[in-house]
Amino acid sequence: MSSRTLLVSALALGLAACQPAAEAPAAPEAPAAPEAPAAPATPAPPPAPATPVADVAHTGLMVHEAWTRPLAPGATVAAGYGLLMNHGTAPERFVAARAEGVGRVEIHTIESVDGVMQMRPLEGGLELPVDGSARLAPGGKHLMFFEVSRSWAEGERIPVTLVFESGAELVVEFAVLAQAPAGAVEAGHGEHAHHAH
Ligand SMILES: [Cu+2]
Structure with missing residues (x-):
């Protein structure tokens, strides 16, 4: 097992307390659909709230x-950080990612x-039960980009392809932000720390 361990003090820096989410409306590739307040009995189009969301209609996988x-x-x-959600009908597992450059x-x-x-690579990926979610956040689980070929500047959006156990792939644009979005902080450190496999 080639799990490198790295000090993470810089990444674990505390951030502001949770606040109501408010995000710039910029989700060019998300299909527009009215938000569904509750899950109906039949499969519905994925909701598209004001926050940037990437989703795959037929899998129900979304990243906020x-x-x-x-x-x-x-x-x-x-x-890299974000909130992964599984609004589909089958359990999923986020297992890999790639990005140009x-x-x-x-x-x-x-x-x-x-x-x-x-910090070290998460064995077996990130579990996403039906109607479940998993947060990638400072101080908790996160994506790690290595050998980035150029400097990402604030305001850019970096397309990243997320790969799931079923074979589903989701292209997510990661906003380059100098400050964490409101509410994007790990809720309760260590909450998901113990994952037995
Ligand atoms: Cu890391």
């Missing part, structure tokens, strides 16, 4: 508020080892 940070000149490693993308988890917070 995908974001990453600007890269300093010369930096080649970045983290990025050498590799890993799904990381953070654990305390001998009192030191370390």
Whole structure:
């Protein structure tokens, strides 16, 4: 197992407390559909709320508020965050990702080892039960972009292809933001830390 462990103090920096989500309306590729307040008995088109959302209609997989940070000149490693949701009818598992201009993308988890917070690749990917969600957030599970070929600037949107266990793929635009979007902080550190496989 080639699980490198890396210090994560910079990524685990605390961020502002949760606030009501408010995000710039910019979801060019999401099909517009009225938001459904409750799950109806029959499959419905995926809702398209005001926040940027990537989704696949036939799988019900969605990612809200995908974001990453600007890269300093010369930096080649970045983290990615967002809220993954499964509105489909079958359990899913987020297992891999790729992006143009990025050498590799890993799904990381953070654990305390001998009192030191370390991050390492998440074995088996990220579970998404039916009607469930999983948050990638500072201080918690996150995407890790390695060998990024250029500096991402604030305001850019970086397309990332998320790959799921079923074979479904979802292209998500990660907004490059200097500050975390409101509400994009891990709710309760360590809440999902223990994942037995
Ligand atoms: Cu990491």
